[in-house]
């Protein structure tokens with residue numbers, strides 16, 4: 001049994017112009033200790049999927065259908081107070097912008113201690129000792145002094161280290177990291193990714209790493225899920241997806257893999273733009289941009305089809321899928 | 325910290341000095357003080373003698389110095405109209421105004437903040453909508469109208485509350501308090517609601533919009549992602565972040581409560597400084613006007629100082645740092 005399973009997840013937004021489907025029947029799983037990279041252009045539904053998993057969809061967004069299972073137990077329909085014992089404890093989260101993730105009015109130590117004490121029976125003294133340990137672990141110099149400082153006294157990279165410490169502070173089994181380096185200085189992105197990778201492999205923590213940096217994915221992930229317009233285009237082991245991508249969209253993404261930290265030509269290989277939620281074409285959502293589109297692609301929507309080591313939603317692979 | 329307080333104190337002294345200058349100019353340029361003091365039958369010679377005795381022929385800076393140094397120790401001269409020391413008259417009426425203002429401020433905070441938090445957290449709840457609608461009334465009706473309506477309802481129709489005055493007061497040294505007797509407390513109800521209602525609705529709406537704003541921030545989402553309880557998120561993290569604007573507005577409003585007490589005091593015939601001031605204007609009783617001006621200024625200065633100190637206590641970003649962000653990465 002996988003650590004996390006997502007089955008046919010649908011996330012909707014009721015709006016004045018009707019219900020928008022931001023995530024449309026997504027299925028994926030993450031094994032214990034595994035790093036699943038999730039890539040796709042901005043607006044593909046990566047954050048919505050991550051937020052649904054940690055149970056923090058912002059209203060009016062809601063899970064309309066589907067299931068999310070942790071250790072085989074459904075967690076998508078838990079009341080707030082039950083879900084919050086899972087958040088932080090079983091599933092940690094890291095968000096995009098470290099400059100705004102920390103409460104400006106509390107010291108770093110206070111925020112660590114608060115989180116530790118929420119999930120454990122530690123005394124304040126023990127929790128503080130643990131907080132110091134964590135700061136050392138994430139590589140913050142002079143932790144005895146830094147622990148009593150406020151977020152604004154830390155640089156962006158240092159703050160993201162604190163955020164990582166907060167996400168890891170009670171050893172969750174899964175971390176949902178939503179573009180953890182996008183907001184950071186290019187020169188320190190690689191350091192933060194390396195830190196996250198090292199800590200998670202040391203603790204056996206699984207990671208859902210959302211990013212649109214294919215270079216990061218290639219270096220870090222075990223498997224990759226490629227998202228397009230709220231659906232999954234392709235899932236597979238990182239080697240296969242990077243070297244022998246199946247889905248035409250993934251091919252486009254792989255056009256050139258930028259070196260880690262250089263976000264110069266990220267995802268600019270494919271002509272055109274991802275459709276907005278309000279005008280997703282019938283058939284395959286990628287058909288206006290796809291060089292291999294056929295008449296059938298304009299008419300019928302390809303469902304995700306199993307491959308030997310993942311899934312792909314593209315008519316070109318119907319025959320291959322039939323053999324699996 | 326100490327440097328910050330010293331800087332604030334120096335600023336305050338400047339403000340007070342300037343207000344004192346304005347108050348002093350009142351004496352010089354609004355009518356002739358001698359005319360105000362004596363009757364028509366007083367001869368020119370007597371007038372000159374009085375002028376000399378009061379030091380009105382001395383050089384301006386000397387007169388001003390005399391004015392501020394005596395004001396600093398609470399001596400504002402003699403009322404033209406009542407022929408009694410102004411400080412004595414103020415001491416007699418100050419407690420009434422301060423008690424009324426303070427109770428109004430406490431009322432508007434103690435009710436406005438929780439109502440604001442509630443309407444912020446339950447934005448679409450029925451009770452929130454009721455609060456918001458009622459608060460519109462509080463903001464749009466003029467103070468005196470609410471006062472008169474309440475007098476009609478509770479004093480005239482139902483006769484459960486007194487329509488005027490402070491009720492029974494107890495003397496604590498020079499301070500007369502209405503807080504220790506039932507009739508004194510009863511008498512406070514309507515005036516303090518009238519005076520505080522506007523501020524209450526203002527604070528409620530402010531807290532509500534700040535809460536809505538803060539609840540959308542990343543650090544609140546991250547606090548939830550860390551598994552903190554609703555209580556910790558709402559009160560520990562969200563409410564505290566709304567406090568800086570709330571402190572600012574409350575400080576400003578406390579000043580205007582004291583200043584606006586004039587209207588409420590008139591409606592309820594409350595024996596406070598507001599009424600004293602109005603009578604003083606009618607009779608061009610300059611010493612009282614000058615003293616009132618100085619006192620209100622002093623209140624504003626003190627409130628501002630307290631507001632700044634509260635900021636300092638609440639928001640670490642405002643504290644002056646020796647060194648910020650160290651290093652990189």
Ligand SMILES: Nc1ncnc2c1ncn2[C@@H]1O[C@H](COP(=O)(O)OP(=O)(O)O)[C@@H](O)[C@H]1O
Pocket residue numbers: 013015020022040041042043044045046047048049059060061276277
């Ligand atoms: N409050 C909202 N109302 C309607 N649509 C929204 C809302 N928030 C996000 N969306 C839409 O949901 C889609 C998925 O967004 P998101 O998951 O944030 O994308 P990603 O993280 O992949 O960039 C986007 O098309 C976005 O426009």
Ligand code: SF4
Pocket residue numbers: 247248249284285286287290291292293294297302313314315316
């Ligand atoms: S289904 Fe058709 S349009 Fe869609 S990616 Fe495959 S070939 Fe292109």
Ligand SMILES: [Mg+2]
Pocket residue numbers: 043046047048178
């Ligand atoms: Mg996103």
